[in-house]
Amino acid sequence: MVTIYDVAARAGVSATTVSRVLNGAKVSPESERLVRAAAAELAFTPNRTARRLRGQHSAVIGLIIPDIENPFFTALARGVENRARAAGYSVVLCNTDEDPEREATYIDIALAEHMAGVILAPADDASDVSRLVAQRRPVVAVDRSLAHAEVDAVTVDNRAGGHSAAESLFAAGFTRVACITGPSSVETAQLRMAGWRQAAARHTGDGHLEDLLRYADYRVDGGRQAMAELLALPEPPDAAVVANNLMAAGALDALHDAGLAPPGFGLAVFGDLPFASFGRRGIRVVDVPARELGEAAATLLLERIGGDAGPAKTVVLRTREQR
Amino acid sequence: MVTIYDVAARAGVSATTVSRVLNGAKVSPESERLVRAAAAELAFTPNRTARRLRGQHSAVIGLIIPDIENPFFTALARGVENRARAAGYSVVLCNTDEDPEREATYIDIALAEHMAGVILAPADDASDVSRLVAQRRPVVAVDRSLAHAEVDAVTVDNRAGGHSAAESLFAAGFTRVACITGPSSVETAQLRMAGWRQAAARHTGDGHLEDLLRYADYRVDGGRQAMAELLALPEPPDAAVVANNLMAAGALDALHDAGLAPPGFGLAVFGDLPFASFGRRGIRVVDVPARELGEAAATLLLERIGGDAGPAKTVVLRTREQR
DNA sequence: GTTCTTGACGAAATCGATTTCTTGGACTTC
DNA sequence: GAAGTCCAAGAAATCGATTTCGTCAAGAAC
Numbered sequence: 120m121v122t123i124y125d126v127a128a129r130a131g132v133s134a135t136t137v138s139r140v141l142n143g144a145k146v147s148p149e150s151e152r153l154v155r156a157a158a159a160e161l162a163f164t165p166n167r168t169a170r171r172l173r174g175q176h177s178a179v180i181g182l183i184i185p186d187i188e189n190p191f192f193t194a195l196a197r198g199v200e201n202r203a204r205a206a207g208y209s210v211v212l213c214n215t216d217e218d219p220e221r222e223a224t225y226i227d228i229a230l231a232e233h234m235a236g237v238i239l240a241p242a243d244d245a246s247d248v249s250r251l252v253a254q255r256r257p258v259v260a261v262d263r264s265l266a267h268a269e270v271d272a273v274t275v276d277n278r279a280g281g282h283s284a285a286e287s288l289f290a291a292g293f294t295r296v297a298c299i300t301g302p303s304s305v306e307t308a309q310l311r312m313a314g315w316r317q318a319a320a321r322h323t324g325d326g327h328l329e330d331l332l333r334y335a336d337y338r339v340d341g342g343r344q345a346m347a348e349l350l351a352l353p354e355p356p357d358a359a360v361v362a363n364n365l366m367a368a369g370a371l372d373a374l375h376d377a378g379l380a381p382p383g384f385g386l387a388v389f390g391d392l393p394f395a396s397f398g399r400r401g402i403r404v405v406d407v408p409a410r411e412l413g414e415a416a417a418t419l420l421l422e423r424i425g426g427d428a429g430p431a432k433t434v435v436l437r438t439r440e441q442r
Numbered sequence: 443m444v445t446i447y448d449v450a451a452r453a454g455v456s457a458t459t460v461s462r463v464l465n466g467a468k469v470s471p472e473s474e475r476l477v478r479a480a481a482a483e484l485a486f487t488p489n490r491t492a493r494r495l496r497g498q499h500s501a502v503i504g505l506i507i508p509d510i511e512n513p514f515f516t517a518l519a520r521g522v523e524n525r526a527r528a529a530g531y532s533v534v535l536c537n538t539d540e541d542p543e544r545e546a547t548y549i550d551i552a553l554a555e556h557m558a559g560v561i562l563a564p565a566d567d568a569s570d571v572s573r574l575v576a577q578r579r580p581v582v583a584v585d586r587s588l589a590h591a592e593v594d595a596v597t598v599d600n601r602a603g604g605h606s607a608a609e610s611l612f613a614a615g616f617t618r619v620a621c622i623t624g625p626s627s628v629e630t631a632q633l634r635m636a637g638w639r640q641a642a643a644r645h646t647g648d649g650h651l652e653d654l655l656r657y658a659d660y661r662v663d664g665g666r667q668a669m670a671e672l673l674a675l676p677e678p679p680d681a682a683v684v685a686n687n688l689m690a691a692g693a694l695d696a697l698h699d700a701g702l703a704p705p706g707f708g709l710a711v712f713g714d715l716p717f718a719s720f721g722r723r724g725i726r727v728v729d730v731p732a733r734e735l736g737e738a739a740a741t742l743l744l745e746r747i748g749g750d751a752g753p754a755k756t757v758v759l760r761t762r763e764q765r
Numbered sequence: 766g767t768t769c770t771t772g773a774c775g776a777a778a779t780c781g782a783t784t785t786c787t788t789g790g791a792c793t794t795c
Numbered sequence: 796g797a798a799g800t801c802c803a804a805g806a807a808a809t810c811g812a813t814t815t816c817g818t819c820a821a822g823a824a825c
Contacts, residue, residue, distance in 0.1 A: 120498075120577070122781055133805045138783060147803060162573070167554040168500075169781035172491045172810050187523075187535075188516045188716065196510060200537060209551060212510075212535035214523060228532060231490040250485070254443070339717060368717040392717055393511065394662060394691040445811055456775045461813060470773060492811035495780050 130157035181229040187214040198413025257423035261416040280438035281314020284387035293358035293385040297331040300362040342366025346373035358385025453480035504552040510537040521736025580746035584739040603761035604637025607710035616681035616708040620654040623685040665689025669696035681708025
């Protein structure tokens, strides 16, 4: 490993001078030339570990997400990365598999690694960011907000999205519009469902609303099973609002098994599948702007890293309905 | 920030003793009790930066991939992560967008960050890992091997996969089997195509083979366009081998636009789309075991990190044809 | 009773870069 | 020409953990 001292020796100057050249401080042209030549010959790269230890800051931001195989989160990661890279930061991606314990581990790592800040897509409402907050380490929650903590958040207007999804199905002539939402402990699931409930209550009355509501787990199998149950009802639905992309993939399977498919059976989904576009298959898509969520979260975090100490903000992005 | 010295002071011992407790060296039970109590009270987390600077090793492995939004690579990442986590390592994911310059930047970062090793899915044949090799930093290439460097690699038997994909289409009665493969500078693209060519030559003769071959870019749009071109031929194909999942999504679009679809039009694809399974849509899937690739690469890398200095190995995994 | 072993534990060096703090010399200024 | 001002650049402290080396005391061996 070639160090700053090797470069200094080769250039015939002190390590201090080398450091100055590297960091753009004032140095005589001659010294600068010598140092640059020596550094190039030795292919010197400053040791980031040492630099970080000394400087106490890191130019790395941690991004903690529940499921790296969900296209929604990869698009979000892409957004974070774009913005962070432009500001000279690297992004470290941490995948928790929706496991609160792994989430806690990664938060500890972020602290111990002296990362400049953390963007967290919380596994559930109980996510504990208190240690980060206590250390004044900037944190931004994305997609879901954190009930218990005073931290910045970026979310979408889930309730409005759920409402307009249901309304557009009713407008298209469907009469029994069901809802498959996520775990009741998850904020987005509650809000999307609430939007649906409001529209459904208006069109069909409160009567049998509960029959048409299913809580699942935001995963493919959960969606498949929930749709199968709905189809097995004495009075099955003719359409459904599904609260995320993975459950929609499962629901489509279940529909297929029953000989049904959109657009004959109405389906409106939160979030698309990029390479197998729901939109192309006669499904209404509530566009959750994942990349923009990531970009907004990164922007907010970078402001905090830059020293912004104002009160916690929440940024709400709009959903758009495609088709 | 609470340091080891704070803990030492609180426990009434030296920093040395605290370090020993943390790392499981021999200490009297009484000291150990005091230290643990103090550490708990102060919520002490050892500073990884300092630890790494001293220890020269990092318990972080870098995973550099060309496209984080491609499910193939996220599945691969999952495999790497599983294996690495089990061995106590964290994984840092770096996304290059197929840009050799970004790849080079991330390789520099891996060096400067003292990562324990790097797993690289090379953007193209020219990927330059010489600096890693020169520093004796362990590297494993995954998915594609590196022509110019003596490094470990994990790949699949692309040629055999391409061959069996084409054969199974001929066996199903298709007679004009085309091929849409990736960039000619990419090894996997060449091999998959070569497998197809061998089978196609046997069944239809060498005559018009080139008409039925298209090089695209491994992306959705490339697949769409290539398929559109094939369908516009005077004698269009009745089936095709497509060399990756994204191009297959595009090819499906083009087929759809022409009023065609599997299984009427024969399609065999390298790699599935997890949430919109090709398998369910009458498409033959050559299963590229992405997760297993990741696991194998991580295993190899961990062996190298552990000190294995043997000659470079290449592990070849088998593809399986589904359905 | 003296020497040797053993074990616990602290002082200090170390990792590599950055950041004071100094120093020494060139250049002004009166 | 003496005093003051500047500026480049080196010496040394610093970040926080680990590790080497040395010390001290208790117990063992003869």
